[in-house]
Amino acid sequence: PRRYYACRGMVRHRLGCRERPYFRADDLEELVWSEVAKVLGQPAIIIQGFQDQGLGQGEDELAAEVERVEREVRRIQSEEDRTIRLFVIGKISETQLDLQRKFITERLEQSRDDLEGLKVQRERALRSESIAQSVAGWVREVGVKLDAVSAEERQRVLRLVVDRIEVDRDDNLRIILAIPHPESVSNAHQGSSC
Secondary structure (H helix, E strand, C coil), X not given: CCCEEECHHHHHHCCCCCCCCEEEHHHHHHHHHHHHHHXXXXXXXXXXXXXXXXXXXXXXXXXXXXXXXXXXXXXXXXXXXXXXXXXXXXXXXXXXXXXXXXXXXHHXXXXXXXXXXXXXXXXXXXXXXXXHHHHHHHHHHHHHCHXXXXXXXXXXXXHHHEEEEEECCCCCEEEEECCCCHXXXXXXXXXXXX
């Protein structure tokens, strides 16, 4: 018996959504496997896709920005110290001191908030890079053995990395891959011989 995939619009809503509302399963599955195997055979694509999804700034840029804001915090703290010294030696009044400290405190709090946000972003970037490398390692390992996988192993790999498959009105195929969480990668690796 031959297996087919049917257009959801055709089946659920009785819509004539395309000329060919059915696709042979074997043909579609072979095409999907071929495209997924190409991607899995090139870990750089996975890493780039992961980075494109992510953080905007790279870890190096975030580290430089953290350093810049830390310098700004130190500069503002020095400014506050100078203002207090000016009051102690009588160069400014208590009213001037209060105004300056209020202004300095607002800037200092803002800079510290910025710094905290950047540190969180940087930590996220480092964690994401670690995940990307973990996934890339798995992809490299799987990619080496893709030529010799059984149909069952193919299904395991596809279930792990394919989020969904869309076919448009012009019969163009769009395969959306999902980057698995490192634990999923580890579990899939242990459960699969590919």
